[in-house]
Amino acid sequence: MARYNPSRRSVLQTAGALAGAGTFARISLRPALATPEMMQDAVRAAIGEAQVQKGKVKLDLPPLVENGNSVPCTVTVDSPMMANDHVKAIHIFNEKNPQPNVISVKLGPRAGKASFSTRIRLADTQNITAIAEMSDGSCWSDEVFVIVTLAACVEEPKP
Amino acid sequence: MIGRALTHVPASAKRGDIIEIKALISHIMETGYRVGITGQPIPRDIIEDFVCTYNGEEIFRAKFYPAIAANPFMSFFTVATESGTIAFSWTDQHGATQVQTAAITVE
Numbered sequence: 197m198a199r200y201n202p203s204r205r206s207v208l209q210t211a212g213a214l215a216g217a218g219t220f221a222r223i224s225l226r227p228a229l230a231t232p233e234m235m236q237d238a239v240r241a242a243i244g245e246a247q248v249q250k251g252k253v254k255l256d257l258p259p260l261v262e263n264g265n266s267v268p269c270t271v272t273v274d275s276p277m278m279a280n281d282h283v284k285a286i287h288i289f290n291e292k293n294p295q296p297n298v299i300s301v302k303l304g305p306r307a308g309k310a311s312f313s314t315r316i317r318l319a320d321t322q323n324i325t326a327i328a329e330m331s332d333g334s335c336w337s338d339e340v341f342v343i344v345t346l347a348a349c350v351e352e353p354k355p
Numbered sequence: 356m357i358g359r360a361l362t363h364v365p366a367s368a369k370r371g372d373i374i375e376i377k378a379l380i381s382h383i384m385e386t387g388y389r390v391g392i393t394g395q396p397i398p399r400d401i402i403e404d405f406v407c408t409y410n411g412e413e414i415f416r417a418k419f420y421p422a423i424a425a426n427p428f429m430s431f432f433t434v435a436t437e438s439g440t441i442a443f444s445w446t447d448q449h450g451a452t453q454v455q456t457a458a459i460t461v462e
Contacts, residue, residue, distance in 0.1 A: 306412070312429065
């Protein structure tokens with residue numbers, strides 16, 4: 197009778213499968229991250245079916261982020277901010293945080309300047325998108341790729 | 356009371372000037388995605404709405420999501436039209452509201 201004599205290939209296959217399973221189990225313990233598709237759904241929920249064009253919006257984020265827990269972020273939109281031509285709303289979306297929305301801001305001709313700053317959390321290296329809704333119904337966007345070295349959301353709270 | 360709030364409005368401005376307004380409030384902005392030292396999830400606790408009014412007229416409104424950093428900070432602009440009060444209000448997910456006001460003199 198042939199004894200079970202594992203070939204080199206089958207040993208490696210089994211080891212690989214086990215290692216793969218281990219990695220998978222470890223990843224699944226972390227909170228599920230959003231996906232670019234979820235971001236698209238969030239964009240549609242915020243602005244409806246409007247066509248989004250590139251331009252007019254400037255999203256300022258550091259290209260390399262050392263600490264994702266607090267990232268300074270400024271959005272500026274090129275607009276005269278007049279009663280007949282102004283920015284109605286600005287939204288920021290992300291691709292890979294647990295949730296695709298970051299902030300939604302409403303403003304009007306009263307602002308004088310279509311710009312705001314805040315500080316945001318980034319859980320991973322990803323693309324951040326800012327979309328501005330104009331008074332005429334058009335939507336303009338800017339996208340920035342940000343590298344994050346220390347991600348938000350993963351560190352343990354202090355006891 | 357949600358937390359200690361710090362706001363900055365220029366004390367005086369010329370009529371028609373575009374002024375920068377800054378507002379910060381101390382708040383943990385717990386995302387709801389972290390786990391505690393014993394492994395149980397830490398419940399979400401965030402400020403959801405921020406509104407700024409100028410003599411009662413709304414000039415800026417923001418909706419915060421958990422991706423806003425702790426101690427949410429906002430900086431934005433408005434046109435100085437008349438002397439009066441600029442009021443800031445923050446509302447958390449439980450409905451608690453905190454209001455802070457600042458005076459501005461416009462010449």
